[in-house]
Amino acid sequence: MEIDLQKWKRDGFYVLPSFYSHAEIDEVVAAQDRTWNESHPRIVVDDNRTGERNYLSDVDKAQSNNWYKVNDLYLELPVVRHIGLNSRISPILEKLLGDVPVMCNSLSFERGSGQPDHIDALYMTPQTQGHLIAIWVALEDCHADAGPLRYWPGSNAIPPYQFSNGSNHVVDEEMPEWNRYMAEQTSERKLSPVTFAARKGDVFIWSAYLFHGGSAIKDPARTRKSIVFHYYSQYDCERNGWPTRREGGAGWLYRQHATVNGVAGAFPPE
Template sequence: MKETVEIVPKTDEKPEVDLAFWEQNGYYVLPKFLSDEQVDAIVNETEEAWKNRRDDIVADNQIYSPTQKRVRNYLDRLSEEERTERYVMNDLFLVSDPVRSVSLDPKLVHVLRELLGTEPVLCQSLNFKWGSGQGMHQDTLYLPPPNERDMIAIWVALEDIHPDSGPLRYMPGSHNIPVYRFSNGKIRVIPGEVSGWDDHIAQHTEQMGLQEQVNHAKKGDVFIWHAFLLHGGSPIQNWDLTRKSLVCHYYSKSDLESVGGASQFDHGGYWWPRSPQLPR
């Protein structure tokens, strides 16, 4: 598997953006884009939230939960047994200024705006301590934007990522695979019809000669991907290793307004001050 091709931004206030690379590959890398201070503030925020059992933050146990029972609840409502599992914190951006300051960093928002082609709005965040263990997928299966292609996402390395911790993997060019529609004509996944999506993706990745790559990220790197880019977590080889990261998804501002959402400006961009996801 090939390593990530890095696009190095200039150090001025508004980095130049290679749109041709983006359109061809569907991803973009900003190496060492964030300072250690910015990154450490997010790590400290998550650790304090978990330690203090915050009552305004919702978390999900991860896919490889030993009990195979999916749990979503506020941190203060998790039982002692449930707290032994590995969790991802949902939407910390709603209550955390350090998360918003990073995800709405003016230079980052500039890049996202150029790539998306319109004003982005932060609509979701996920804080991981461990590798996701998630198979290759498109975000549109679970978080379809109102305008199908008007979504962009980032993955921020909050530490140097060890190769055995399950690094982010992705498939350049896969955002150009023809859109698969389920029986209702929509792109949101219907669980009983996943095999059709699997066959569609396998057929087109072979026809297009697409190959998987791995993001060997360093602390402060930002990986950006298109809504339809295939990506996931590499197999975890050492379960004792952490893979601390922040994932953020952005709708277009016009999309959010089309569904009645109101955005708020902070730092260098817009975010959606909505309610957290409800416990299961």
């Protein structure tokens, strides 16, 4: 597939329409639903309404999974890893990242995130600047009232904000200053937000420095099924001595599940 690197560097995102077939997407959705219904014991979920983190097995199933973000199914489900690492997507990510991508997390959503605009490098700060990339895979058509993905084309060119400790990694109490900085930068550059009218099977790729978030959910009855993957570079993983596994012409980070109530999560089976 021909990739326009100049467009990528200018815009900070790339769209691959109808990249996955409906059959491929349906397989992922079915696997995710089974995991939810079977209360997989190692899976960790976050309540998007309260921010509370729990094991999936401790979630009240009388509630639907619609309001939860399910973390790191890639560690447990080969079908989930495959949708983010395969012979078609991996070479594209490698070209855009400039190195072999290593999947480091997956986030599964039933509804829009409603997340404020941010850049991923704030929270998943790569050791080498630019060595982080992400994709968003639409698991269904996204209605305009379901809280579509929102992004600011060209915002990837905004110089990363430096916090008082000299780092680009988030310092929570300084986020008001960061928000003011981004508002000034987007205004000076005459940037405007755009929503992504996703169709089932579409893939949206973005730079770690693209300003983006979840737009407002106007109709809470509507779902916005999607899965997000983030990737570090193989170079940074090797520098840090992180264990990885090869798959789909790239790699994935072999690590523990997320911490819950101060207790480190379990490792997935080898």
